[in-house]
Amino acid sequence: MTQKTKNATFSLKKIATMLAAYSIGIFFVYPYINMFLTSLKPHDELNLTPMHRTPVQWQWRNYIEVWHSAPIASYLKSSLIISISATLLVLAVATPAAYYVARNRFRGRGLFLLLVLATQMFSPTALIIGIFREVDLFGGLDSYLALIVFNAGFNLAFSIWLLSGFFASIPVEIEEAALIDGCSRIKALSRITLPLALPGIVTAVIFTFVSAWNEFVIALTIMSSVDKKPIPVGITGFIGQYDVAWEFLFSATIIAIIPVVILFISIEKYLVGGLTSGSVK
Amino acid sequence: MSTIKTLSVKEPKVATKKRKLAPSGSALAALPWIGPALILILAVVIWPVIELIRASLTEISNAGSFHGFTGLTNFRDLIANPDLKPVIIRTLIWVAAIVFFTVILSLPLAQLINQKFPGRKFVRWALIVPWAASVVMTSLIWKWILNAYSGELNLTLDQLGLIKEPVDWMGDPKTSFYFLIWVAVFVSIPFTTFVLLAGLQSVPHDILEAAWVDGATSWQTYRRIIFPLLRSSLLIATIINLINVFNSFPIIWVMTKGGPGYDTDTTTTFAYKLAFIESNMGQSTALGVINFLFILIIVGFYLRVTKATRTEL
Numbered sequence: 001m002t003q004k005t006k007n008a009t010f011s012l013k014k015i016a017t018m019l020a021a022y023s024i025g026i027f028f029v030y031p032y033i034n035m036f037l038t039s040l041k042p043h044d045e046l047n048l049t050p051m052h053r054t055p056v057q058w059q060w061r062n063y064i065e066v067w068h069s070a071p072i073a074s075y076l077k078s079s080l081i082i083s084i085s086a087t088l089l090v091l092a093v094a095t096p097a098a099y100y101v102a103r104n105r106f107r108g109r110g111l112f113l114l115l116v117l118a119t120q121m122f123s124p125t126a127l128i129i130g131i132f133r134e135v136d137l138f139g140g141l142d143s144y145l146a147l148i149v150f151n152a153g154f155n156l157a158f159s160i161w162l163l164s165g166f167f168a169s170i171p172v173e174i175e176e177a178a179l180i181d182g183c184s185r186i187k188a189l190s191r192i193t194l195p196l197a198l199p200g201i202v203t204a205v206i207f208t209f210v211s212a213w214n215e216f217v218i219a220l221t222i223m224s225s226v227d228k229k230p231i232p233v234g235i236t237g238f239i240g241q242y243d244v245a246w247e248f249l250f251s252a253t254i255i256a257i258i259p260v261v262i263l264f265i266s267i268e269k270y271l272v273g274g275l276t277s278g279s280v281k
Numbered sequence: 282m283s284t285i286k287t288l289s290v291k292e293p294k295v296a297t298k299k300r301k302l303a304p305s306g307s308a309l310a311a312l313p314w315i316g317p318a319l320i321l322i323l324a325v326v327i328w329p330v331i332e333l334i335r336a337s338l339t340e341i342s343n344a345g346s347f348h349g350f351t352g353l354t355n356f357r358d359l360i361a362n363p364d365l366k367p368v369i370i371r372t373l374i375w376v377a378a379i380v381f382f383t384v385i386l387s388l389p390l391a392q393l394i395n396q397k398f399p400g401r402k403f404v405r406w407a408l409i410v411p412w413a414a415s416v417v418m419t420s421l422i423w424k425w426i427l428n429a430y431s432g433e434l435n436l437t438l439d440q441l442g443l444i445k446e447p448v449d450w451m452g453d454p455k456t457s458f459y460f461l462i463w464v465a466v467f468v469s470i471p472f473t474t475f476v477l478l479a480g481l482q483s484v485p486h487d488i489l490e491a492a493w494v495d496g497a498t499s500w501q502t503y504r505r506i507i508f509p510l511l512r513s514s515l516l517i518a519t520i521i522n523l524i525n526v527f528n529s530f531p532i533i534w535v536m537t538k539g540g541p542g543y544d545t546d547t548t549t550t551f552a553y554k555l556a557f558i559e560s561n562m563g564q565s566t567a568l569g570v571i572n573f574l575f576i577l578i579i580v581g582f583y584l585r586v587t588k589a590t591r592t593e594l
Contacts, residue, residue: 018398024390025407028471032410034433035422051436093317100314107308112315114584119326121521121580125528125549129556129569130329133336153325156318214415216531221557232417236535239424246425253421257414264413265406271475 032257039063039250046246059247063255066248072255074227075234079256081144082219082230083212086151090159090208091201093152098163099189103172120157124150125217135222142224151212158211159204162270166200167193203270210260231256333573337566355563359571362564364543364551371458372527372547378462379526383469384519390470391477392503412471420535423464427451454544457537461545464532469525473518480514481507513586520583524576548572 034053038046039062041055048056066072101109124131131150140146170193178188194201219233229237231252238249264271340351359365394405411419426433429449438444451457484507492502530549533539539546539554546554552572555565 014398017393017396018400021393021396021398021404022400024393025404028467029407029410031419031422031426031467032414034426035418038425047431049430051431051433053433053436089321093321096313097315097318100311104306104311106306106311108311112311112319115322116318117584117587118580119322121524121583122326122330122576123524123528125530126569126573126576127326127329127333128553129336129562129566130331130333132556133332134324134328149321150325153321156321160318210413214417216415216417216534217553220534232415232531236417236421239421239535246431249421250425253418257418260415261410261413265409268405268409 032254035250036254039247039254041247043245043247062247062251066251066255069245069248070238070252071226071234072231072252075229075231075252076256078144078223078228078234079213079230082147082151082215083209085144085148086155086212087205087208089148089152090155091205094156094159094163094204095194095201098160099167099193101160102164102167116157116160119154120161122154124154124215128217128221131218132221141222142228143222144228146222147215147219147230150218151215152208155208155211158207162204162207163197163200166197170196199270203267206263206267207271210264213256213260330573333566333569336562337570341562341566355567356571359564359567365568368543368546368548368551371545372549375462375465375529375547376523376526379465379469379529380519380522382462382466383473383522383526384515386466387470387473387477387518388515390474391481392507394474395478395481408471408474410471411468412475416468416529416531417535419468420464420532423460423467424451424536427460451536454537454541458545461532461536464536465526465529468532469522473522476518476521477511477514480511484510516586517583520579520586523579524583527572527576527579 037054040058040060042057042059045052045056101113135141135146174192175188178192179185183191214232216232219230223229223233235249235252238244337355338350338352340349394401427450429435429447429452434450435444435447450460488506489502492506528549530553533545533547533550537545539550543551548568549572552565552568555561555568
């Protein structure tokens, strides 16, 4: 309301702001629009001269044919198995740790938190040779289990930081009241504290799921069977071929990214806090 | 003990209450709660570190079997490798250029999306897209956009009359390296902007109002008030970017595989190629250890900085 009463220069500034912001927004989304348009082209339109931005013939059936022309279904299945299992593992491991760290002081607490923070900083890429040799040693090459464990391990830190922040913000008095009323500690935790920390848990779940979904280097290195490859590794396998079926490559990509983009947008508010480990106020 | 205090801002409030819930403060009592996390971290992070270092000091056959300790032989071999020097120089350029451009571009961008305007939510969502869509998928689409005969870049340049015939941007290492940097900046900006945005949102409103009342221009307000308050966010965003960019693998792998030859490799992709394509485990583990030490230094710096930040707050 106050904006309406401001003078003309202010509106001009505002219009400039809007124009700049919209153009930048379009700039960042444009490659994916290009991806979408390419996914709808018939194969012989890919190398059309002169080039066209939009498909001449909108071939929506690419989205049906891609399921037959590439093992998309098995890539998706692998990605789902790995991402869901890794997420559940993170949740099972991070929740008690985060809760205990938020509520208790104990010897080695600082060291534990330091270790967690360091985990977040070390990416699998830097350690990939060590990871490969460890997985090989345990006979875990080409297995879902290895990918699940490593995806969970490298995403654990985010969840511990985020959840311990949420637990710390829940007043202890609420739990104490439940204890006085005769609840066991576990019951107080599951009936009172966990529901209150739900937004944090949802964020941790989505973040872990999306990171595992997008993980590339470990999967590239340890998975060799076609039917066990998760989607990023499966899709990039297309580009080694002589006549790359970009239209199918991109329809598969669109199928893979739309759900995770929506999930990520839904946790926008908490993303930064978790990633920078509470160091940015 | 000071580490404990600085790790969470909310600590003091919790600390006074917790005695009732947990009378024992021993590490043993904590084990059932933090034990699984500890095991996972040891198995997934610490073990590969130790394995990497151990392998770098041993001779390993291509089949992966252990042939005894050889001291620093692998490191000597690596340093004698004539391909290493250009890769190191390129890595330095890679990291410096990407982090510099990312930060320089994210600063005004964060400022922009912190303004109030209709549709701001959608602009923020647009910025999240490259972040969520993953580096692999984004590299794929840029590879296609830069395609000589079918890519949108050449189409646009042609329509603007800037080129006469298709240019194979990714075919020549001189141009392809710049485009790899471009894609890396493109994928780094969203995260960096959001970190800086979080910093901007924590600037107290009354300070800005006071500056406005005192007649400060927007530039003065930014230069003298906002920017100094943004310093810690900026530092953290820079360090996280340093680590991410140094570790960056998918962009190069998807777009050029480091080729032709090693002409677009960084130490990260070079170590990967040595290990998994050339089966040169000795040199690759040596380079892996050097890469790891480099990251360790940055992480150490990060830990110090964040600790300092927390005590400041």
